[in-house]
Amino acid sequence: MAARAKTQLIPLDTLRNRIAEALAANVKSYNIPKVCTGLGLAPGEDNEAHSSKRIYVKNRLIGFEKPDLLRIADDVLKNFENTALSDVVSEMTIHAEHRITDITRRDVLKVLNDLDPLFGGGNLFDGLNIISSEPLSYEGLNNFNFLPTLAQEINQHYIRNDDFSNEELLIRCDALTCSQTRIFVLLEKLLDPVVRRGDDQAYLANALNDILKVDGFNVVVVDEQSGHPIYAVQRTATGVIGAPKNLIFAAIKAKPDLYFTDAINNDIGIRNDTDALLYDRFLTDSGLLWTTLAEWWQEREKLPNLTEAKRSLYIRLLLSVKETSSPGEFALFDTYYHVFSKLLGDQLPALIPQVYLHYDPRTIKERGSNPVLLRQRMDLLLLLDRNVRIVIEVDGKHHYAVSDKVSPVKYGDMVAEDRRLRLTGYELYRFGGAEFKDVTLAKGKQAIGPATKQMAIDFFQQLFERHNIKAKL
Structure with a gap:
């Protein structure tokens, strides 16, 4: 039996920072006190919020422990879209106990080297943005920058030339460090029938399962679209087939x-x-x-x-x-x-x-x-x-x-x-x-x-x- 990946331990202060950053990015300074009060946080002076929205929120989160912080984070995500906060919450809840190892991630990326093109006929940057912490766009690719953007590097070394393999491309886009939720969404995207179908889709699903099963996961058919299977990454069922009912x-x-x-x-x-x-x-x-x-x-x-x-x-x-x-x-x-x-x-x-x-x-x-x-x-x-x-x-x-x-x-x-x-x-x-x-x-x-x-x-x-x-x- 393979060793399990270690439980993901994320400091509570990281969660506090992500909550504060999410609110600072989405709420005007004059509304911050009201929003914080609505989340169950202590009220403060308006001038404090005008000075720094992030610090205002962070100061009111000190003293809250994990259950309350997760509740607050969930309330924030119900009102505001924030990828960084969503990632931290998923790592501390859905994927806290059951994880794929770094070895498994690397083995998966090697399998993806066989895919050409990586995202079929789909948009390359749309696919890479699933895992990339730096937003990728085709705009400004030809603009001269002293320090080239990641998008420009990809354009030069992957799109125009073949200096990067799929594996190296994905590593540069944070495939080894992104949240487990993101890496799973990437795999589901690569298996989407819009990207690949038929034997190519089945081959990739089988290849991924050979690797993921070591850590207790697999890709399974969860739906179908126009006669083509839709795959999702799930925990491997090791016991009785079927959910208990009574x-x-x-x-x-x-x-x-x-x-x-x-x-x-x-x-x-x-x-x-x-x-x-x-x-x-x-x-x-x-x-x-x-x-x-x-x-x-x-x-x-x-x-x-x-x-x-x-x-x-x-x-x-x-x-x-x-x-x-x-x-x-x-x-x-x-x-x-x-x-x-x-x-x-x-x-x-x-x-x-x-x-x-x-x-x-x-x-x-x-x-x-x-x-x-x-x-x-x-x-x-x-x-x-x-x-x-x-x-x-x-x-x-x-x-x-x-x-x-x-x-x-x-x-x-x-x-x-x-x-x-x-x-x-x-x-x-x-x-x-x-x-x-x-x-x-x-x-x-x-x-x-x-x-x-x-x-x-x-x-x-x-x-x-x-x-x-x-x-x-």
Whole structure:
């Protein structure tokens, strides 16, 4: 597995400067105090704004931390177009965690050397302006300057002569230093059917994917125009194909009584939702964090703050775990939250108990000897970034025996279902019930011994390492 590109760390003062510069470039000095007040900044004297608009704004941003600065930046961008500010915001949000390396950028540029012409029949400077910090224009190309402009250098060494390769041209236009958003827009421009089509377009898409996949990205068809594919750069889906739609979990006693509220949209409700929970917010391929789940619970239960919501939700989920009477499931669940919530904080993925993967509205008794679904519920589930779904099962006798007698048929059914689950993209990890010998789970007494606790910690640490989640004790 290739090493991930480092998280982009942009100083907060850079963001403050970009906000101040954006307002200074777009707002008259006599309006600056009013605009700043509208953004939630402290008022000041008019003569201060007349002296320096940029300094006036910057002074009022000192003391604001990242969340508030990003909110202010977003408000500014809603009213004023500013590329420099937009770039910084995208680097601190959309592209903060998942990045392509400098090596990947350089390899991409080498692939682009094969393109002739670079932007097909399109305007060269329009394409280069996607990444260039210096605006490029054909105006004034023949004017004599003691220090030639970048546009004049390109005209002399790329348009009129072939001194520059595509790679060198793009490097001179900031391809190695521009924001990740800009480099991705450039690639999408080069794949636009207006620029190239057919075999040329397909060849470039395949060549780019061979390089981008190392860093977890690829170019995929997202639309079509007059029969030609439109490509976009996206994170590579590594897990289950398709976005999660329903999350039904934490059943306590009764099987959830489901019904459709909108069969066309696949919207469902639970009549007895005190026995099972239905997460009714939009689920993305970025996974589900404990904080996000707790925010949903806070709103659902009308709790005063997030701390109380986490405490209340943990108790509710633990109740469903205890109802299984599984010492192993209890030990894994309890150890996970008590140990890893301290290590990962707001980045802790939610460990969700008793999740319905399949659902048959009829009971096993009603189906008799002809069940439609062999397995409906999973013990524990993690939803991670890039559609990674991890199922954790703790096996008891019911997984491989009937009436305490080993059943090869039942065991065969279980492993067949495991294969099917893995082939659809799920990760599956099984624990044997006998591994949890030092766990006590009884009314009024629950205890997890040191051997089991360490086993659980080791498992989750190795699992997080596999998925590039830093959780070192």
